[in-house]
Amino acid sequence: MAQRVLLECFTRAVGFADVASVQPKVVPVRALQLELSGFIVMADWIASNEDHFSGIDTLDAISLEKARSRAEKAWTELGLARGWGRIGEPSVEDFRSRFQAEPRSSQRVAIECAAGMGGPGLMVVEAPMGEGKTKTALLCTEVLAARFGLDGVFVGMPTQATSDPMFTEVRAWVAEVDPNAASQVALLHGKRRFNKEWQRLSGVDAAADFGFVSVGEDEYGLEDPYGSGDFDPCLSERPQRTVPAEWFMGAKRGLLAPFVVGTIDQLLIAATRTKHVMLRMAGLAGKVVILDEVHAADVYMSEFLVEGLRWLGQAGVPVILLSATLPPRQRRQLLGAYLAGARHSESLDLPPIPDRPGYPRVTTAWVSAGSEPTIEQSVAPAWRSEPLKVRIEIAAEEISLTQLLQHRLEDGGCALVIRNTVARAQQTYEELSAVFGAEVRLLHGQLHVRQRAEETDRCLELLGPRRGGPQRARTIVVATQIAEQSFDVDADLLITDLAPMDLLLQRIGRMHRHDGVLRPPELRVPTVVVTGFSPRGEGVPDFEKGSEYIYGRYPLLRAAIAVLRDRDGHWEIPAQVPDLVAEAYDPDSPVPESWAGEVGEAYQSWRDDQQKRADKAAPFLLTRLGEHGNPTLEGLHRGSGTYVSDDDVRVRDGEEGIEVVLIRRDEHGFRSENRHQLGSHGEVADEVLDHVLGGTLRLPTKLRGAANASLRPLDGWRDDPWLRYSRALIVDGDGRGPVGDYRIRYDQLLGLVIE
Known part of the structure; x- marks a missing residue:
């Protein structure tokens, strides 16, 4: 009863006669419902911070005007900011000022294709290695952002290692578009504390960067179930930061930053049946999404990629896919997923996809209001004068x-x-x-x-x-x-x-x-x-x-x-690249006569294995087969029982290896891998933490069980926010040590050797 009265009072306070008058005339699409859910959670988490929203003692202090004033004050104190706002549409000539280089013919063609799209849609840019696909995608992002009013970008890379240089490149590009927006670029992966540029820009050292944790990694750092923990407001001075506000850096919140560089896993987990998936989808709203090296997604990862493209298509989020070697079947699958989402349907009979000879190649697809899907394709000569x-x-x-x-x-x-x-x-x-x-x-x-x-x-x-x-x-x-x-x-x-x-x-x-x-x-x-x-x-x-x-x-x-x-x-x-890839993935391609029987058997086995791997992803997918056309989010998380824990979801196939920290032990006690002295029980001084974490090593899958059973944190790590969940792999002066029944050696030249 009290809740209904409160709801009615609030409804009248914001200008509506009653709750019934607030009902939407048209049910928004599910993608928008999910994004709105995410923004409600974001608002709730911000409002849960007692430093910014302390209790109110008297009814006289309650008013909509005062509530707005408190919200504005909290927003300012948290340092939350938007992206670049409205930008003008660039031309091909702006390529020079952005990247200090002359645009190649393939880059010109791609930019023209982006300018010719009839609505937010999907671009697939296929070009050879070294052709400059990333720069192409960044300027195409400007074109799409200007035309459709978008305010940021997410760039998904295949690995953490490739994310680091991309962070530098994206930050430089954003600065060229809007110097004031360069400070809003976030790097999201669990090893960012070792990125020297991130440390320099954030004004904090690795030991202080407790924020973002990448998908699939252990959550080091402080426990914060509501995502409300921020920089200590009692400190007299904040470090000088030229990166997004600390609030964005909390677990599950990284994609809400205006400009984001991270691994493709950030998008893939946004397509999973996890508890806070609405926050991740809200973070992708209003952005252009760039995914590099999409050919690297195997059949298991592709299930999440396809599901993510469905939701992005329905949400009207433009996506740019980059690849040097994309099999035709995979290209068709990705186009079909995005367009089916845009049409709010379970499946879609794709219109004929142009298959123009030539390479590099740009394919664009979109759905205009009330019309059938449009797919166009353009080709351009590669930049080399000769193949x-x-x-x-x-x-x-x-x-x-x-x-x-x-x-x-x-x-x-x-x-x-x-x-x-x-x-x-x-x-x-x-x-x-x-x-x-x-x-x-x-x-x-x-x-x-x-x-x-x-x-x-x-x-x-x-x-x-x-x-x-x-x-x-x-x-x-x-x-x-x-x-x-x-x-x-x-x-x-x-x-x-x-x-x-x-x-x-x-x-x-x-x-x-x-x-x-x-x-x-x-x-x-x-x-x-x-x-x-x-x-x-x-x-x-x-x-x-x-x-x-x-x-x-x-x-x-x-x-x-x-x-x-x-x-x-x-x-x-690059001329033969498309044909070589297409032939390799076409089961009807000719084979030597003496190989035919063995190739046929291998194909059947491979196809069955591919299907099994795809089926393994089904329990984690956000939407089950047959439910993509549902009008609301009702039952979205039910599946076989309940939502999937973030700790249980896997967006990459196969049992993962396990991370450990190499620690040396000699007559003087424990040392970091590069021989900095630790405390008698392994305690780590602040100035030594970087050296200890620099010894982090991923063991191969076959050692996972043994490492789980036999390796533990050092006693001195129990209260350390970075190390308390880390397993120590203790080796002697020769780099040798046990992992269960295995004997390993860490060689300074060879790396990890299993003896």
Whole structure:
């Protein structure tokens, strides 16, 4: 009764006669209902902060005017701000001032396509590696924001490592559009405390940055179930910050910041049946969404991507997808999901998708009010004056890589060697460094955080382009898939294990990436040497076991067909990229007659596995099959019982590894991995925290169970907000230690070695 009276009084206070007169004449679409729910939660969390909204003792102090005054005061004190507001529509010529570069033909075409869209919609930009897709997307974002009144952007990257340089690039771009808005760019991932630019801009050190935690990571920091904890108002001075307000940095609130750079996981979890999903969707409202390297989403991740695109399509949020190697079937699936959402339907009979020959290619799709979906496609010449003719060679497993490199690098040059497993990369590094010494570098995911960051920077420096400068010193970088995408190097020679065709082409994009680089005579013809399998005459080749375990037999068979067919020939890059990818994913593509039976069996097994992996995502998806056309949010979270806990949801397939912190123990007690002294029970002084956290290491999946059972925080970490949930991996002076029944060694050159 009291609630109804309060509701009636409030209704009259805001100008309505009664509750019935507030009823909407038209039910808003579900996406808008979800976004409004998120903004209500946001308002509730802000109002729950007693520092800004203390109790009221008398009825005389209650009025709508005073409530608005208190809300305005709290908003100002919290430092909440919008994005860039209304901006003018840029032209192709504005590209120069934004990026200090002349726009390429493909960039001009994409910008013109964005300007020609009849409503908020989906853009798919397919262009070769090194073509400048990111800059294209940023200026297209300006076009869409100006035309449709949007006030920010979310940029989703495939990994944390690729998010860091993108944060720098996006911040510089926002500053060119509106210098006052540059301070509103947020970096969202759990390792941002190690990003030097973020530390400098936020005015706080790593130890003080308790805020955002990335999806799927342990929530270090303070417990704050209502998301209301903020900077201590009792402090006399706030650190000077040039990043968004502290309020945005709390758990589940990051996407509400005006400009956001993070991993694609932030979008994927916005499509899950989690408790505060409405906050994430509210954060995407009014933004342009850019997703880079979308081809990297496997079948499991794609389920969440498709679901997210449905909701964004219904909400009228423009999305720009970037890829160098997008299979036609995947392109059609993504277009269909967005347009079905825009039409508020469960499924949609797509109009014919233009399939114009040529590459780079831009596809745009939108739904105008009361009309059928529109899909358009444009192509443009690549920026190179001539195609890159990449020579295809094969080195069977028995061939000596050392001898091959001694011959090819006799006159210097830079080689990139990509292996499909960490163990294989470590073995290759040991073999090569025995001959080439310090000219060999190693980069993979089982290095601790500090070493991996340092080694990445060093590799980028050694293999970076030096256009018009002197020839680079002889260098060999041995890496895993970490070098496959968003890794801006320009190798003279590529040696790579066989991988599915789209990934193989991504790796080829790391070589001869720039014109004007001085290369040794032996390496002026771009050459990829494919390893990791051994041809057997007319029969099916033998594949390296680790590669087959990771990728499956069928995709490797398809890639092997193309490599064997064209060996000692060449691929024209980028012209052949679409055809090579399409052929590799078309089950009707021709195969050698002697392979037909085995390829058929492998395809059936692969297809069944793909379906099982897609089905695994179903319990986590925000909307169940058959319910996308529902008019309201009723029952949205019910599914098989209730909503899914954030701790339980997985938007990436497979059991994840587990993070630990390397700690050394000697006769003096505990030390950080780089030998800074800790307290007798492992206590960590503020000035040492960065050194301790820099020793964070992700163990491989097979050690997860053993680590969960045997590794615990040090006693001195129990009250530390950063370390109390961290597992310590204690090693001796030689870097050796136990993980359950496993014996591991952390080698300063090789990284983690399982003995």
